[in-house]
Amino acid sequence: MNALKTKLENRSATAAVIGLGYVGLPLAMEVAAAGFHVIGIDLDRNKINMLNQGKSYILDVPEKNVADAIQNGKFTPTCDFSALARADTVSICVPTPLSKSRDPDISFILSATEEIRKYLHPGQLIVLESTTYPGTTDELIVPELGNTGLNVGTDFFVAFSPERIDPGNPSFNTRNTPKIVGGITPACTDIALLFYSAFIERVIPVSSTKCAEMVKLLENTFRSVNIGMVNELALMCDLLGVDVYEVIDAAATKPFGFSAFYPGPGLGGHCIPIDPHYLAWKLKALNFQARFIGLAAEINGMMPSVVATMVADGLNRASKSIRGSKIMILGVAYKKNVSDCRESPALDVMRLLSEKGAVLSYNDPFVPTLRLGGTTFKSIDAAPAEIARHDCVIILTDHSAYDIRKIVDAAKLVIDTRNSTKDIHDYKDRIIKLGAGNNVPSSSQHDDEHETMPLRVTGR
Ligand SMILES: NC(=O)c1ccc[n+]([C@@H]2O[C@H](COP(=O)([O-])OP(=O)(O)OC[C@H]3O[C@@H](n4cnc5c(N)ncnc54)[C@H](O)[C@@H]3O)[C@@H](O)[C@H]2O)c1
Numbered sequence: 001m002n003a004l005k006t007k008l009e010n011r012s013a014t015a016a017v018i019g020l021g022y023v024g025l026p027l028a029m030e031v032a033a034a035g036f037h038v039i040g041i042d043l044d045r046n047k048i049n050m051l052n053q054g055k056s057y058i059l060d061v062p063e064k065n066v067a068d069a070i071q072n073g074k075f076t077p078t079c080d081f082s083a084l085a086r087a088d089t090v091s092i093c094v095p096t097p098l099s100k101s102r103d104p105d106i107s108f109i110l111s112a113t114e115e116i117r118k119y120l121h122p123g124q125l126i127v128l129e130s131t132t133y134p135g136t137t138d139e140l141i142v143p144e145l146g147n148t149g150l151n152v153g154t155d156f157f158v159a160f161s162p163e164r165i166d167p168g169n170p171s172f173n174t175r176n177t178p179k180i181v182g183g184i185t186p187a188c189t190d191i192a193l194l195f196y197s198a199f200i201e202r203v204i205p206v207s208s209t210k211c212a213e214m215v216k217l218l219e220n221t222f223r224s225v226n227i228g229m230v231n232e233l234a235l236m237c238d239l240l241g242v243d244v245y246e247v248i249d250a251a252a253t254k255p256f257g258f259s260a261f262y263p264g265p266g267l268g269g270h271c272i273p274i275d276p277h278y279l280a281w282k283l284k285a286l287n288f289q290a291r292f293i294g295l296a297a298e299i300n301g302m303m304p305s306v307v308a309t310m311v312a313d314g315l316n317r318a319s320k321s322i323r324g325s326k327i328m329i330l331g332v333a334y335k336k337n338v339s340d341c342r343e344s345p346a347l348d349v350m351r352l353l354s355e356k357g358a359v360l361s362y363n364d365p366f367v368p369t370l371r372l373g374g375t376t377f378k379s380i381d382a383a384p385a386e387i388a389r390h391d392c393v394i395i396l397t398d399h400s401a402y403d404i405r406k407i408v409d410a411a412k413l414v415i416d417t418r419n420s421t422k423d424i425h426d427y428k429d430r431i432i433k434l435g436a437g438n439n440v441p442s443s444s445q446h447d448d449e450h451e452t453m454p455l456r457v458t459g460r
Pocket of ligand 1 (some may be wrong): 015018020021022023024040042044047093094095096108111112129130131132163164165166167209269270271
């Protein structure tokens with residue numbers, strides 16, 4: 001342990017990062033910038049080739065950082081796991097998706113652990129960063145590594161430290177986002193703290209790996225549940241004829257006890273739609289039903305149908321149907337100013353509209369092509385003339401590049417799922433905004449208790 005401590009203190013340690021995606025590549029760059037030599041391992045040969053040519057494929061990682069790290073010998077990308085034999089620390093940043101039956105798929109963690117086991121040696125620190133269910137580190141990783149005959153806490157060290165990166169966030173990055181660390185033993189926590197403190201401004205120890213795993217799931221479940229609640233509130237506001245955004249912004253003036261969350265077309269990305277299911281799955285095995293998680297997933301999952309209903313209502317006003325209408329999606333990435341389309345609600349909205357016979361196109365400045373079902377779509381120009389050719393445009397992702405004034409001026413019908421048109425006060429008749437209360441049909445102003453709901457939504 002002392003030898004590893006000295007290497008971490010004087011930055012002579014070699015740090016390996018397994019999985020060079022949205023999480024692993026920024027981490028590798030930060031560790032290299034702190035002065036360590038970094039071995040980056042990924043199964044994807046294209047990524048390794050790009051990195052070796054000094055190219056970045058992650059928007060938040062500037063090309064220059066990769067090129068400099070390669071040139072000054074601080075970063076060695078490879079597909080070859082035998083490089084782990086030289087590593088003093090190993091950070092696991094592989095994907096943790098859901099299987100087809102929506103259960104945790106931890107096969108990526110297991111296969112990375114098998115590779116680590118082959119090259120495990122005394123004085124090595126192994127840290128799992130991938131989001132997973134509580135118990136993964138001590139119930140799966142430690143027994144597998146313990147098969148080598150080496151002892152955890154004395155020969156080698158194991159910790160869990162959840163990655164909290166927020167791609168596209170201009171203020172918070174790997175370095176200035178506080179990091180949680182929980183080790184299998186106190187010695188494991190100490191050594192992991194020493195490692196992360198070398199390149200992260202604030203590192204917070206917790207008492208166990210299970211606690212650290214649970215911290216991440218609390219954070220993401222908190223977001224999922226609050227977004228589900230506010231999505232439901234948006235539907236209520238539509239029925240009540242109140243603008244949900246005005247309500248939220250007014251409530252947010254309360255200086256304590258309230259956090260603002262905003263409605264939208266559904267959840268996306270590799271975290272919020274997936275991670276709470278890891279927790280619910282684990283609890284199910286313990287005969288406990290995680291009801292908030294289920295309810296939030298149900299409400300968030302029906303938002304694409306809500307959007308499709310808004311489109312149908314808007315077209316109906318002009319005596320048009322979805323079938324045959326030209327509909328342009330603005331923004332297919334799951335959130336603004338990023339290129340990540342994993343789990344994006346745009347995919348569900350497009351699928352629903354396509355099933356109803358819409359003639360679909362999309363624009364996204366960050367996503368040049370999009371594969372949906374058997375079809376490959378290409379991002380088309382979002383210039384006013386192009387927008388005017390469409391029967392309807394749907395703002396699904398509020399990328400900063402969009403000039404909303406020009407879009408509304410040119411469009412026949414705008415479905416706004418992100419409050420993007422908040423500053424547009426004319427053309428109200430051509431804008432339908434989620435949760436703005438403008439979906440209330442005029443007949444529902446009557447006192448008819450049997451009035452049809454303006455937004456009849458169906459789950460998926
Ligand atoms: N993307 C985010 O915003 C974010 C934020 C916080 C936490 N996380 C968590 O971090 C983890 C990684 O997510 P990501 O978004 O970086 O995923 P990603 O798909 O962008 O990157 C994962 C990389 O791992 C590689 N890989 C897969 N199996 C491998 C193996 N056995 N050995 C070596 N490389 C392998 C893949 O080729 C890919 O390049 C997940 O658990 C995710 O939940 C993601």
